[in-house]
Amino acid sequence: MRRIESGKVLSNHKLAKGMYRMDISLPEISSEVQGPGQFISLTVGEGWQMPLRRPMSIASIENDSISIIYKIFGKGTVWLKERTSGEVIEAIGPLGNKFSLDKINGKEIILVGGGVGVAPILYLHDQLSKDNQDHLLIVGAVTAAEQFLEHSPKTGIHLTTDDGSVGEKGTVMTMLEILADKVENPYIIACGPEPMLAAIYKFTTEKGIEGQFAVESYMACGTGLCQGCVIETTKNISKEHTYHQKYSLVCSDGPVYDINAIRI
Amino acid sequence: MRRIESGKVLSNHKLAKGMYRMDISLPEISSEVQGPGQFISLTVGEGWQMPLRRPMSIASIENDSISIIYKIFGKGTVWLKERTSGEVIEAIGPLGNKFSLDKINGKEIILVGGGVGVAPILYLHDQLSKDNQDHLLIVGAVTAAEQFLEHSPKTGIHLTTDDGSVGEKGTVMTMLEILADKVENPYIIACGPEPMLAAIYKFTTEKGIEGQFAVESYMACGTGLCQGCVIETTKNISKEHTYHQKYSLVCSDGPVYDINAIRI
Amino acid sequence: MTDLNTTIGSIELKNPILVASGTFGYGEECDEFSDVNQLGGIITKSITLHPREGNPPPRIVETASGMLNSIGLANIGVDRYISDMLPKYDELDTTVIMNIAGSSLTEYINVLEAVEAVPNSLAGYEINISCPNVGEGGMEFGVDCDLTSQLTSELRQRTDKLLVIKLSPNVTNIAAIAQSAEAAGADAVSAINTVVGMSINPATRKSNVYTKLCGLSGPAVKPVGVAAVYKISQSVSIPVIGIGGITKGEDVAEYLLAGASAVQVGTANFRDPAAGLQILTEFHDFCDKNNISDLTELIGRLQNDT
Amino acid sequence: MTDLNTTIGSIELKNPILVASGTFGYGEECDEFSDVNQLGGIITKSITLHPREGNPPPRIVETASGMLNSIGLANIGVDRYISDMLPKYDELDTTVIMNIAGSSLTEYINVLEAVEAVPNSLAGYEINISCPNVGEGGMEFGVDCDLTSQLTSELRQRTDKLLVIKLSPNVTNIAAIAQSAEAAGADAVSAINTVVGMSINPATRKSNVYTKLCGLSGPAVKPVGVAAVYKISQSVSIPVIGIGGITKGEDVAEYLLAGASAVQVGTANFRDPAAGLQILTEFHDFCDKNNISDLTELIGRLQNDT
Ligand SMILES: Cc1cc2nc3c(=O)[nH]c(=O)nc-3n(C[C@H](O)[C@H](O)[C@H](O)COP(=O)(O)OP(=O)(O)OC[C@H]3O[C@@H](n4cnc5c(N)ncnc54)[C@H](O)[C@@H]3O)c2cc1C
Ligand SMILES: Cc1cc2nc3c(=O)[nH]c(=O)nc-3n(C[C@H](O)[C@H](O)[C@H](O)COP(=O)(O)OP(=O)(O)OC[C@H]3O[C@@H](n4cnc5c(N)ncnc54)[C@H](O)[C@@H]3O)c2cc1C
Ligand SMILES: Cc1cc2nc3c(=O)[nH]c(=O)nc-3n(C[C@H](O)[C@H](O)[C@H](O)COP(=O)(O)O)c2cc1C
C-alpha cells in the first residue's frame, strides 16, 4: 500500500561529482516496499513555488530508512542537497512496479546503470548479491569524478568512463557489447539517461536479447491521478492502471517495462 | 545613497513572544544611514515564491551591522526567523526619511512604540540618550511576554500591557495621556499599529499637540518605482518624490510624517 | 461547530470541498490515502463519447507556483464509464458529478443521453466547455455566448439532474458566458478551467509540452480564479463553484467570500492525494475560529468598504 | 561574442532587454543602482492628458510567485512629462519609449499630439490599451478589434515615430487584436499587460486591493505571456515585444524562441532595480554558451519536433 510519510533526513552527502546520497527515515513506506524499481516522490521547496514532487528511485533500504541517490539537475535537487540531518522531508511511496525476476528464466543478468540510473540498479545488485544470484554490473559515467563504485571486473563490477579515467574507456555500450558476447544467454536490466536506453534498445532489438528498463518520465502526481506521465507502448500491455492502447502510465504501470514493450 | 547589499546574518534570536531581533552585517548600507525612521527591505524565501521584499525599520546600527526587530506575521517573517548565523540575506537600503529633530524646538519629546513599531523608536531613543537629550519612552504590548525592555519610570521608560502583567495596565494611550499632561510642551513621536496611531492622531489633534509618525504601508519596491505604497495626505506636502496632491509615497517621502500631514 | 452544508441547485453537499475533474481520476485511484466519502463531492475525469488516448508526451511541466498540462482528455469513453465506474459510485456516500467533454454538440448530447439511459447514482453533470487542449473545438463552446447557450439548453432538455457549466478563463467576458448558461437553464457554473500558457526549454529550443499551448493551474492562477468567481457571481443568481489554485483552508474562505457556494481542489491533489480532506479540516478550523455558524455567512460576503 | 542588437520597426535596440511601463517610473528614480544606458531601452510610466492621483490604497498585494496591482495610472500628466522629463531623456544613451494611456480616443490623440509638437529624443510610443484598472474605459480598446484598429490608425496618422500597441491578455483572441493593430499601421505589438486577478483577506473579509479587480504580474504569469507571444507571432509579421514574469536570462531566450524580438522586465525591478542589467548579463552568458552569433538565431526559432 502506498503511504504519505514525513521522515527525518538521517544523512545527506556527496557521493561523486554532482551526485548525492540521502538516507531518510521512512518506516511506514519502507515496510511496504516490494523491490528494486520502485520509487518514492519527495516534496521540495517551501510553499508552492515548486508544486510537483520529485520522483526518486529507491537505492536501498536499511532498517526503517530509504536511501536515494540523486544528481543535481535543477531547483528541486539543489534544494535536496541543502537539507541537513534532522530536517524533515515529505515522501509518498512506494510507487510504481519492481523489476520482475521471474521472467529471467535462468538467463545471465547484466545490470546496466548510467548516471543516476544507478540507484535502482544498485538496489537490484545488492538484492541479487544477497540472494547469491550471479550477475554482471556495468556502471557508466563521463569521468572518474562521477563514479563512486570500485572498478572490480573480478567480482563482476565494470565501470566505464567516456575519458577512460577509471574503468574501461567508453560508454556502457562498449562494455555491454563485450559482456553480452561473452555470456551464453544474456538478460539485460538497465536504467539511465534516454540516449543510453535508446542505444541498448537498438542493440537488444537487433540481437534479440530480452530485458527490462526502468524509465523516467515527467510526473505531476506519481499516483495515477493526472495521466501526465505516459510512455508510448509497442503493444497493448494492458496493465492494471492502463486503459490506453497506445500509452502506459509510468508512475503506476511502470517505471519497469520489458524492453520490447515500449518505444524509447 | 541607497544600496543593494548581501549581508551575513550575525545573530537572530527571540526577544519576546513572537518578536525577534536579527543583526546583519551590512557595511555599505549602514554607512549610508542617516538616522532613525529609515528602513531596509529584505528579500525573503527561495526563488520567486514571495516576489516582494519585506520592509523592516532599522532598530540600531553598530559597527558595520544593522539590527532589525521583527514580529512573526506571515510567511516572510517566518522565513526570517529560520535564518541562522552565517547565512546571507539580501538587503536594499537605507530607504525613506528619518525623524526630523530640528522641528522639535525645545519641546519635550515623548516616544511611543507599539508592537514592532518599537524598532525605529528604540533607535531614536538610543540616539537621544547618546546626545543626552531628555525624553520619555512609552512601549506598549498586550502582555508581559511581548515586552523585552525593563519598566523603569525613573529613567523615563514606561511599559504598558493590556493585562497589567508588566508596567502600567492599559494601552500606550493610558500612559500617553498621563505623561502628556505632566510635561509642559509635549512633542510626540510614534510608531506602531494603525489603531494605536489612530488613537494618538485623535488625541494630538484634539489637544493641538505636534509630532511625527513613522507609518507602514504595503510596498512592492521601496524605491519609488511602483507607486504602490501611498498614504493619503491632508495637504499637498509636495515632497521630492511626490507629484500628487492627494497621496504621498511612504517608501520615499515617508515613512516619517508630521502627524497632521497625513490621514490615518 | 460550523454547519458546512452548502447547496448547488437541488443538491445538498455535506461540505463545500470537491475535487476537480482530471485531478482525481475516476475517484478510486487513491482511496488508500483518504476517505472520499468525507469530501463534499467528486467531479470525475472528463468523459467523451469514445475512449481517448490523449496527447503524446511530454504532457506536463512545472512553472512558478503552477503547472502546465496538456493531457488531451485521455479517458475511457462513456461505455466503459457506464459499465466500470457507475456501479462503483453507487457504493459511495458522497456526491459524484460526471464531467463531460466533447468536440461537437452531438457528442455532448450522446454522452449525456447514454448515461441518462441507465440507472445510476450520479448527482449530475459538469460540462467541460473550456478545455484548451483539444484542437477539434472543445474550446469553441467556452468562448462563445451563443454556443454556450445552445449547448446548455440541449442538455437541459435531456436531464433533470444537476447541470453545471464549467467556464474557461480565456475569454474577454466570462460573466457574459455565465449569463448565457444561466439563461439556458444551467443549475450552476464552475470556474475556472486552466489558463492558456506555454513553456519552452531554452537549451533544447523545444516546447516543454508536446502541444505547445497548454493549460496553467495551481496557486499561480488563484487570483485569476477568485476574480472570475467574483465577476460571475455579480452577474448571475445561480450558484458558482470556485476553482483555481486552492491549497489551504483559507483559500476556500477566499473563494466563498468572492461569491462561490462551493469549491474544487485540483492541482493540490497531485502533491497530496488527501489534499481535499486536509483543506476541509483547515477550512473547518477557520470557520470555528471565526464563529461562522453556517456558510451563508461567508458566501458572497466580501466587505465593500476596503 | 553574441551580437545582441535587435530591431523593432525602424529602431535598433542595443540589446533586447527593456524595462516595462509602470515598473521603472520615469527612468530616473533608481539611477544609483544601475546605468540605464546599458539597457536596450526604457518604457516610461503610462502618461495621460491630465495628472492622475491614482487609486486609493491598498494598491498592491503579493500572491504566489506574483503580485496584484491597481495603481490606477497615477502619473504627472503630459504637460509635466514634456517639461520635466523629455529634456532628461535627451541626455540618455538608450532608447526611450513613452507609454500613453487614455480613457477616450481623443485623450490618446491629445497626449500624442502634445508630445509630437515639441522637439524630443523619444524613439516612439507604446500605447497602453490594456490597463485593467481604469473604470472609464481604458480597457475597452484592448478587447475590441475595431477600437484597436481605429485608435492605431488615428495615432499612426500623427506620428512617424515607433508605434507599439500594448495588448491585454484578458481577451478571447489576442492574435486577432494584434492583427487589427498591424493592419492599422502599428510598427510592433507588446504583450502582455497584467492578467485580471483578485485577492481577499479571509480574516478581514476585505479585498486586499482597493479596486477589488486588479492586475496580476510576475513569474506566475510567465506561461501566459509566452503563450500570448507565440500566438501573436504566428499571426502577424510585425515584431512582438514579450512581457510577463521575466526574472532571468533564460526567460529572455524563452520569449525570443516563442517569437519575441525584444522583451520587457516588469515586476522583477521591484525586487531589484538593477534586474534588467542582471538579466542582460545572464542572457549574454546564455547566448555565448550556446554559440549564438546574433538574435535572429533565437527569435521565433522554437523547434517544432517536440
Ligand atoms: C521513476 C523515476 C525515478 C527517478 N529516479 C531518480 C533517481 O534515483 N535519482 C535522480 O537523481 N533522479 C531520478 N529521477 C529524475 C528526477 O526526478 C529528476 O532529476 C528531478 O525531478 C529533477 O528535479 P529538479 O527540480 O532538480 O529539476 P528541474 O528541471 O528544476 O525540475 C523541473 C521539473 O522537471 C521534472 N523533471 C526534470 N527532470 C526529470 C526527469 N529526468 N524525469 C522526470 N522528471 C523530471 C521535475 O520532477 C520537476 O517537476 C527519477 C525520475 C523518475 C520519473
Ligand atoms: C517602512 C516599514 C517599516 C517596517 N518595519 C518593521 C519592523 O521594524 N518590524 C516588523 O516586524 N515589521 C515591520 N514592518 C512591517 C513588515 O514589513 C511586515 O510585517 C512584513 O512585511 C510581513 O511579512 P510577512 O511575509 O511575514 O507577512 P505576509 O502577510 O505573508 O506578507 C505578505 C505581504 O504583505 C506585506 N505586509 C504585511 N504586513 C505589512 C505591514 N504591516 N506593512 C507593510 N507591508 C506589509 C508584506 O511585505 C508582503 O508583501 C514595516 C513595514 C514598513 C512599510
Ligand atoms: C492534469 C490536469 C488535468 C485536467 N483535466 C481536466 C479534465 O479532464 N476536465 C476538466 O474539466 N478540467 C480538467 N482540468 C482542470 C481542473 O479541473 C481545474 O479546473 C484547474 O486545474 C484549475 O484548478 P487548480 O488550480 O486547483 O488545479 C485538469 C487540470 C489538470 C492540472
Ligand SMILES: Cc1cc2nc3c(=O)[nH]c(=O)nc-3n(C[C@H](O)[C@H](O)[C@H](O)COP(=O)(O)O)c2cc1C
Ligand atoms: C505596479 C505596476 C504598475 C504598472 N503600470 C503600468 C503602466 O502604467 N502602463 C502599462 O502599460 N503597464 C503597466 N504595468 C504592466 C507592466 O508593464 C507589465 O506589462 C506587466 O507587469 C507584466 O510584466 P511582469 O510580469 O514582468 O511584471 C504595471 C505593472 C505593475 C506591476
Ligand code: FES
Ligand atoms: S504521474 Fe500522474 S498519472 Fe502518472
Ligand code: FES
Ligand atoms: S513601494 Fe514602490 S513606490 Fe513606494
